[in-house]
Amino acid sequence: MIMGVVTFTGESWRWPVALGLAVAAALVFWSYRGRPVKRRWWCASLKVLGLALLALCVLEPQWSHQRVKPGANIMAVVADNSRSLQVRDSGASAPRLEELKRILDPVSGKWQTVLADSFELRRYLFDQRLQAVEGFSGLTGDGAASGIGSALHTLADRFRTRPLAGVLLLTDGNATDLAVLPEEVSGWPPVYPVVIGGSGPARDLSVRKISVTQTAFEDAPVTVQAEVGTSGFEGASIVARIIGVDGKIEEEQKQMVAAGSAQAGFRFELKAAPAGLSFHQFSVREEGETGTVTREATQENNQQVLVVDRGQGPYRILYVAGRPNWEYKFLNRSLQTDQQVRLTGLIRVARREPKFSFLGRAGETSNPLFRGTDDQTKEGTAGYDQPVLVRLNTVDDQELRGGFPKVPEELFGYHAVIVDDVESEFFTRTQSALLQRFVSERGGGFLMLGGMETFGEGGYARTPIGDMLPVHLDRPDTTPGPGPVRFDLDREGWLQPWARLRANESDERARLSEMPPLRVMNRVRDVKPGAGVIATALDAAGKKAPALVVQRFGRGRTAGLMIGDIWRWGMKSPEARTDMEKAWRQLIRWLVADVPGRVSLTVEPKKDEAGGTVDLQVRVRDAGFLPVENAAVTVEVEPVVFGGTAAAEKSKEPEKTQKTEGAALAKADVAAARTGKLTLQAEPSLEEPGLYTVSYVPHGSGGWKATARAVNAAGAEEGRAVAGGAPELAAQEFRSLQPNVALLEELARRTGGRVVAASELDAFAKQLPQEKAPVMETYTEPLWHTPWIFLTAVGCLLVEWGLRRTQGLP
Numbered sequence: 119m120i121m122g123v124v125t126f127t128g129e130s131w132r133w134p135v136a137l138g139l140a141v142a143a144a145l146v147f148w149s150y151r152g153r154p155v156k157r158r159w160w161c162a163s164l165k166v167l168g169l170a171l172l173a174l175c176v177l178e179p180q181w182s183h184q185r186v187k188p189g190a191n192i193m194a195v196v197a198d199n200s201r202s203l204q205v206r207d208s209g210a211s212a213p214r215l216e217e218l219k220r221i222l223d224p225v226s227g228k229w230q231t232v233l234a235d236s237f238e239l240r241r242y243l244f245d246q247r248l249q250a251v252e253g254f255s256g257l258t259g260d261g262a263a264s265g266i267g268s269a270l271h272t273l274a275d276r277f278r279t280r281p282l283a284g285v286l287l288l289t290d291g292n293a294t295d296l297a298v299l300p301e302e303v304s305g306w307p308p309v310y311p312v313v314i315g316g317s318g319p320a321r322d323l324s325v326r327k328i329s330v331t332q333t334a335f336e337d338a339p340v341t342v343q344a345e346v347g348t349s350g351f352e353g354a355s356i357v358a359r360i361i362g363v364d365g366k367i368e369e370e371q372k373q374m375v376a377a378g379s380a381q382a383g384f385r386f387e388l389k390a391a392p393a394g395l396s397f398h399q400f401s402v403r404e405e406g407e408t409g410t411v412t413r414e415a416t417q418e419n420n421q422q423v424l425v426v427d428r429g430q431g432p433y434r435i436l437y438v439a440g441r442p443n444w445e446y447k448f449l450n451r452s453l454q455t456d457q458q459v460r461l462t463g464l465i466r467v468a469r470r471e472p473k474f475s476f477l478g479r480a481g482e483t484s485n486p487l488f489r490g491t492d493d494q495t496k497e498g499t500a501g502y503d504q505p506v507l508v509r510l511n512t513v514d515d516q517e518l519r520g521g522f523p524k525v526p527e528e529l530f531g532y533h534a535v536i537v538d539d540v541e542s543e544f545f546t547r548t549q550s551a552l553l554q555r556f557v558s559e560r561g562g563g564f565l566m567l568g569g570m571e572t573f574g575e576g577g578y579a580r581t582p583i584g585d586m587l588p589v590h591l592d593r594p595d596t597t598p599g600p601g602p603v604r605f606d607l608d609r610e611g612w613l614q615p616w617a618r619l620r621a622n623e624s625d626e627r628a629r630l631s632e633m634p635p636l637r638v639m640n641r642v643r644d645v646k647p648g649a650g651v652i653a654t655a656l657d658a659a660g661k662k663a664p665a666l667v668v669q670r671f672g673r674g675r676t677a678g679l680m681i682g683d684i685w686r687w688g689m690k691s692p693e694a695r696t697d698m699e700k701a702w703r704q705l706i707r708w709l710v711a712d713v714p715g716r717v718s719l720t721v722e723p724k725k726d727e728a729g730g731t732v733d734l735q736v737r738v739r740d741a742g743f744l745p746v747e748n749a750a751v752t753v754e755v756e757p758v759v760f761g762g763t764a765a766a767e768k769s770k771e772p773e774k775t776q777k778t779e780g781a782a783l784a785k786a787d788v789a790a791a792r793t794g795k796l797t798l799q800a801e802p803s804l805e806e807p808g809l810y811t812v813s814y815v816p817h818g819s820g821g822w823k824a825t826a827r828a829v830n831a832a833g834a835e836e837g838r839a840v841a842g843g844a845p846e847l848a849a850q851e852f853r854s855l856q857p858n859v860a861l862l863e864e865l866a867r868r869t870g871g872r873v874v875a876a877s878e879l880d881a882f883a884k885q886l887p888q889e890k891a892p893v894m895e896t897y898t899e900p901l902w903h904t905p906w907i908f909l910t911a912v913g914c915l916l917v918e919w920g921l922r923r924t925q926g927l928p
Contacts, residue, residue, distance in 0.1 A: 127178040168914030182898045190893035191283040193237035198289035203259040207316035214315045215259040222254040232883035244269035262847040266293035281892035284308040290315040291858030294850040308871035311862035318856040319415030321350035339387035355405040358384040394430035397821045419852030423821040423844035431458035433710040436532045440540030444685040452699035463510035526742035533710040534563035541571040550582040558672025563709035568640040568682030588649035588669035589642040602635030603655035611652040616708040638682030717837035719826040730845030736810040738828040745808025751800040758821035816845045
């Protein structure tokens with residue numbers, strides 16, 4: 119409330135009025151001095167007060183104060199139009215939407231008319247976006263989200279240079295874009311929330327929190343953990359399901375809600391999730407309910423779409439060895455069963471030899487090793503001063519024809535490099551530096567295997583390759599001592615799913631105890647800071663040393679396996695060979711899991727956006743992994759439709775019938791989904807070379823799949839990338855059906871407003887013009903001729919006269 123001041127325009131009469139009033143007061147008190155009248159001093163005081171009020175009128179007092187200048191300030195009335203208003207609270211005869219319509223009806227309440235007399239009234243509806251309206255007749259309550267933060271932020275920006283006096287916000291407070299209030303709230307205009315809704319519905323199931331844990335390794339299931347709210351379902355049985363895009367039920371669990379419990383937890387393991395990008399739907403219902411008959415307040419918050427990306431190759435691995443050995447044989451066999459990994463070998467079968475004339479025939483310049491073969495040409499045979507290399511599983515005849523790659527365009531086409539039994543002199547300085555760039559800049563994986571000519575024994579200390587290893591190679595430790603060692607997981611290894619082969623600890627310990635002793639062990643000084651020890655080697659005396667160590671290096675990752683005869687493990691038994699091959703596959707998959715492609719697509723949610731708006735960021739690199747700044751990048755977005763959901767949610771039918779019905783629905787929905795494809799053109803970013811961005815607003819509450827395609831200036835395709843998302847606007851909108859009073863109270867407090875009850879809107883509209891606003895005016899009104907002063911003066915004199923008459927005095 120704005121305070122005012124009193125001024126006097128008859129200042130020239132101040133001293134005569136004061137003197138006359140003093141004389142009159144003295145005469146009144148003198149006249150009552152000797153009279154036997156009860157309460158005589160009360161009578162004298164009343165008479166003096168009446169005379170004082172009459173004397174005050176001579177000075178012409180004026181009341182000056184600040185008030186809102188009519189029509190100069192803007193007042194925004196913002197009403198929620200989201201689907202959460204369709205919820206009916208416990209004991210209510212109508213949903214919240216009807217209550218909001220009644221409040222906004224100009225016939226039932228005059229508060230809008232009163233506000234319009236003092237403010238320029240602006241009316242808005244909001245759900246995912248803010249929309250200006252002439253009136254609230256279009257209030258339907260069908261918006262997919264409650265963008266309270268987005269709406270207020272838009273209003274603050276739109277009227278930043280305009281006199282916005284406040285925002286009257288009518289909502290239930292369940293914002294989908296405000297987990298916490300941002301710091302910029304303090305700069306917003308005063309917000310006066312009006313809470314719509316009561317205590318919430320009596321019965322409702324809701325998906326509150328769901329998390330997906332996934333790996334790129336075989337036999338490692340996708341773990342789904344869900345927290346479900348169970349308001350009003352104590353003692354009831356609820357069913358949770360994981361449903362595929364085709365409508366088939368992949369997993370199902372039932373659970374009895376404990377008495378007094380407000381939530382239930384479910385944990386699923388999806389073992390059938392395919393490689394690459396896949397979509398699944400989690401849903402929960404009361405047992406026995408169907409899609410048309412329910413006792414819940416709403417089923418909009420009963421499901422959520424899950425996006426699972428297990429990675430998809432082909433991943434190319436370059437294996438470089440200084441001699442043929444058993445390790446390559448078993449490693450190659452292990453990876454042959456993995457359709458996503460392709461192993462290319464470069465194996466030296468003969469070292470570089472100095473040229474001596476007596477070793478060859480007269481005029482012979484080629485290595486005698488090739489004598490008698492069909493290829494005797496100079497280009498096809500190795501010279502005396504060159505090592506003899508064998509290429510295995512190459513893409514074409516030109517791959518690795520010149521030996522280990524010498525330029526980025528050749529090496530960066532691989533996802534990981536494995537070095538085994540080859541000394542550091544095998545690589546030139548340029549190749550060593552290039553291999554380090556392969557890991558740090560390109561983001562590739564690097565693995566060095568133990569052997570006679572690797573780690574310290576291979577002379578890698580103080581070389582670019584040795585610098586990126588996770589262990590120190592100088593001054594090797596003497597532990598463990600010579601002799602066989604036992605392979606065992608370290609503490610961090612037990613936490614890594616790719617390092618384990620069994621589902622529980624007891625089985626894993628039993629497997630480790632059955633591994634045969636290993637005899638080839640490279641000793642290193644110690645582990646570098648920041649590296650993680652996955653496994654250790656123990657000798658007969660119980661001394662241990664790191665056996666498998668990993669670390670991040672730049673954008674990529676490196677690993678050192680100091681054991682050089684893992685192949686002995688596979689020689690023990692067919693079961694041991696199966697375990698060894700699985701261990702190799704999981705190690706290689708970990709090595710390439712995060713290696714980026716030449717074209718990568720990432721999804722970045724936009725902050726304070728209620729509609730699930732995301733930024734699709736495409737990074738384009740050439741063959742040397744340098745940014746491509748003049749590419750044409752398009753992103754095709756396709757909605758994911760769960761066509762068979764209705765069929766799958768029915769009571770369980772025979773599998774054959776379910777498959778047939780789900781397939782029919784899936785075909786129809788696939789055809790419908792094709793019409794929903796959207797092609798977007800990404801624009802170059804000014805912040806990062808090679809980065810192209812475009813915004814996408816999902817429609818509906820299902821998932822979506824985006825495919826980015828980049829074409830360079832020459833018209834050649836640089837590559838493609840795939841990503842997906844599931845905004846689940848309905849699940850967010852109905853995550854909680856209780857009005858979020860705490861959020862609205864905090865919003866009002868931090869902006870300088872206050873929460874207004876719906877029944878107090880009329881009084882609020884009358885009081886608001888007396889509050890502080892951007893544009894004010896000074897208003898002055900006379901007090902000396904107001905009725906209350908005259909009546910008070912006359913009243914004092916009449917009361918004094920009445921008291922005298924009751925005492926029998928004139």
